Amino acid sequence: MKMKSLICGCLLALSLTGCDTHASPTGRGQTLLYSEQDMQQLGRASFSQMKQSLTINRNPVLNAYVDCIAGRIIAALPGERQPWEVVLFDSPQVNAFALPGGYIGVYTSMLRVANTPDELAAVISHEVAHVLSNHGNEQASRADIKGMGLKLVDLALDLGEVENRQMCMAALGLGAEVGISLPFGREQETEADIIGLELMARAGFNPKAAISLWQNMARASQGEPLELLSTHPSHDSRIEELAAQIPKVEGAYREASRRQLRPCRLR
Ligand SMILES: [Zn+2]
Known part of the structure; x- marks a missing residue:
């Protein structure tokens, strides 16, 4: 099957028979118009597209480092049994993503901004949290509500x-x-x-690193526009909101830290 038809197969299977209202992991009401299978198919096809259009980094040290961090986060996912595919892409862009169906992409330049294992764990956990919270589905469904739906289906x-x-x-x-x-x-x-904060804490990464990560991100964006911030816009009170959440996940972090977790180091 050709890539394009595979990617859009999910949208052909669209059911617009009614608004399906769900609750997000934090209890927020969500309208999701697409099935989980559709989103997984879209994730799989999009990841395949990314692997074709970007250069895959094969450095064994860097790959082992990213795999170690992603692996611990995946192991901390509730009820997750299927393996996730993790790919490190060579890119001057500061970016990372996770897709439905179990895919994680990290760009080498992200390692300049997320410069400790805990900070990289904060990025990956944040991306995985978008997937766990069905945000891709919600984005596409919201586009529908705004009147873009027909256009999306037509496309x-x-x-x-x-x-x-x-x-x-x-x-x-x-x-x-x-x-x-x-x-x-x-x-x-x-x-x-x-959700990302909770996930990284359960994987034994220090949740405080989420704060330094977004501070690094803000600093780095003053010199250059960061790709990650164009799809994941930050807001003024983000750091305060994160700081307020940290005490809630410190118990999970302490508990995880007592287990024998694989250390993730670059050297
Ligand atoms: Zn985000």
Whole structure:
């Protein structure tokens, strides 16, 4: 099957028979129009597309480092049994992403901004939290509500158009990569911060590193626009909100730290 038709197969299977209301992991009401299977198929196809269009980094030391951190986070996911695929991409862009279906992409330049294992764990956990919270599904569904729905479906039906693929990928948070702006909303960012913090703590990474990570990100963005911030916009009170959440996950971090966890080091 051709890539484009595979990617948009999920949208062809769209059921618009009614608004399906769900609750997010933090209890926020969400309208999700797509099935989990559709989103997984879209994630798989988008990841395959990313692997074709970007250079994969094969450095064994860097790969072992990223795999170690991602592996501990995946092991901390509730009820997760299927393996996730983790790929390190060579790129001057500061970016990372996670996709439904179990895929994580980290760009080498992210290691300049997330410069400790705990900070990289904060980025990956935040990305995985967007997936756990169905934010890609919500993005695509919100686009529908705003009147873009028909356009999205029309694009999906027109398998000859490259825009189909781009629109699908933008809904998953890959907008920076395909040049379509569909950034996550503030409530989705806050939610990914909360869920991500809990996840990294359960994986034995210091949740305080989420604060230094976003501080590094703000500093780095003064010199250059960061790709990650274009799809994951930060807001003024993010650091305060994170700081308020940290006491809630410190118990989980202490408990995880008592277990024999594999240390993740670059050298
Ligand atoms: Zn985000």
